[in-house]
Amino acid sequence: MQAGTQANTWNRKALLCSFETSRTQILLPAMVLLLDIAFCSVGTAIVLLADNLLLKLLGTLVVTLAIVRLFLVGHDACHGSFFSSARLNAVCGRIAFLPSLTAFSLWEMGHNTAHHGFNNLKGRDQVWAPYSKAEFDALPGYRRALERLYRSGLGWGAYYLYEMWWKKLFFASKKEVGSSRRKYKLDSLLVTAFAAAWVGGVVYAAAATEQSVALLVTLAVIVPFLLWNGVIGFVVYLHHTNPGIAWFQNRQEWQRNRAYLTSTACVRFPWGMDRLMHNIMEHNAHHLNPGIPMFSLREAQQVLRDKFPELCDYRITRRTYMDVVQRCKLYDFANHQWLDFDGKVTARVTLANAAA
Numbered sequence: 057m058q059a060g061t062q063a064n065t066w067n068r069k070a071l072l073c074s075f076e077t078s079r080t081q082i083l084l085p086a087m088v089l090l091l092d093i094a095f096c097s098v099g100t101a102i103v104l105l106a107d108n109l110l111l112k113l114l115g116t117l118v119v120t121l122a123i124v125r126l127f128l129v130g131h132d133a134c135h136g137s138f139f140s141s142a143r144l145n146a147v148c149g150r151i152a153f154l155p156s157l158t159a160f161s162l163w164e165m166g167h168n169t170a171h172h173g174f175n176n177l178k179g180r181d182q183v184w185a186p187y188s189k190a191e192f193d194a195l196p197g198y199r200r201a202l203e204r205l206y207r208s209g210l211g212w213g214a215y216y217l218y219e220m221w222w223k224k225l226f227f228a229s230k231k232e233v234g235s236s237r238r239k240y241k242l243d244s245l246l247v248t249a250f251a252a253a254w255v256g257g258v259v260y261a262a263a264a265t266e267q268s269v270a271l272l273v274t275l276a277v278i279v280p281f282l283l284w285n286g287v288i289g290f291v292v293y294l295h296h297t298n299p300g301i302a303w304f305q306n307r308q309e310w311q312r313n314r315a316y317l318t319s320t321a322c323v324r325f326p327w328g329m330d331r332l333m334h335n336i337m338e339h340n341a342h343h344l345n346p347g348i349p350m351f352s353l354r355e356a357q358q359v360l361r362d363k364f365p366e367l368c369d370y371r372i373t374r375r376t377y378m379d380v381v382q383r384c385k386l387y388d389f390a391n392h393q394w395l396d397f398d399g400k401v402t403a404r405v406t407l408a409n410a411a412a
């Protein structure tokens with residue numbers, strides 16, 4: 057990772073400002089939101105009404121995809137980049153977050169402020185922050201086992217469900233998020249009311265069509281919600297974890313390295329999955345300027361790719377993914393090295409400022 061060569065010769069605000077949300081951005085986002093709500097409704101209808109189990113499972117996958125897409129609409133709205141109107145972003149963002157049971161204001165605080173403000177700075181950014189060897193060794197046995205599970209290559213769902221959603225995005229305690237505000241409780245109540253209505257509607261449909269309540273609630277609500285946690289856990293893991301990407305403990309060092317650009321990866325998926333996920337993998341551009349809407353991220357990322365060819369940018373395959381999983385377990389913040397759980401060095405990170 058050597059994005060420092062040109063790192064001091066450009067201005068963050070100016071570089072991608074032409075891709076920011078236009079002042080009249082209403083129609084396109086409205087259509088995308090309605091399309092994703094329609095996806096969610098069609099998927100749910102298939103689960104509830106199909107008389108074939110395979111078709112019902114297909115419906116479960118459609119609902120899961122719709123939850124992911126709606127969440128990403130909410131993510132843009134929360135950044136203020138989806139609609140050009142702040143009021144529409146606040147209202148539609150809350151609606152889009154409902155199926156993922158995400159409390160809008162808690163997400164805003166944890167994501168916009170802590171993650172975007174300080175990505176890859178230990179102590180401020182909470183998302184997939186690695187432990188040092190000493191921190192890991194001091195953990196109780198059960199927490200060490202959890203960390204091994206989370207970073208096993210298949211533990212993203214468990215990580216996101218427990219460490220992110222349960223602790224920080226749904227009735228989060230002051231201990232977890234540092235403050236206690238009325239809007240956090242109101243937004244958590246809103247998603248609770250939605251969850252009750254969602255489950256209630258499915259129970260009603262099961263009774264009306266004489267089907268198993270347990271089966272329909274499992275396929276229409278529980279499995280999509282768990283799969284959604286797996287998808288988002290996987291996505292956010294890939295965004296900031298890589299043998300070439302640094303984590304920091306020292307704020308000046310973090311600042312010198314422009315971590316919003318250099319400690320962020322662009323991971324390319326096969327079969328158009330990037331587009332299905334509203335281009336969220338074009339992540340350097342998103343971190344450099346969260347005011348860029350999903351519709352312009354691909355072009356913005358291409359500008360960065362041309363200007364900084366040394367940025368972490370790769371196609372995901374079994375081999376590239378397993379390389380990340382096997383090498384990124386713990387982090388040595390003093391020497392900028394990734395370690396395995398025994399403390400053995402698995403990768404040395406070249407800092408951007410060292411190359412400048």
Ligand SMILES: [Zn+2]
Pocket residue numbers: 131135167172342346
């Ligand atoms: Zn964001």
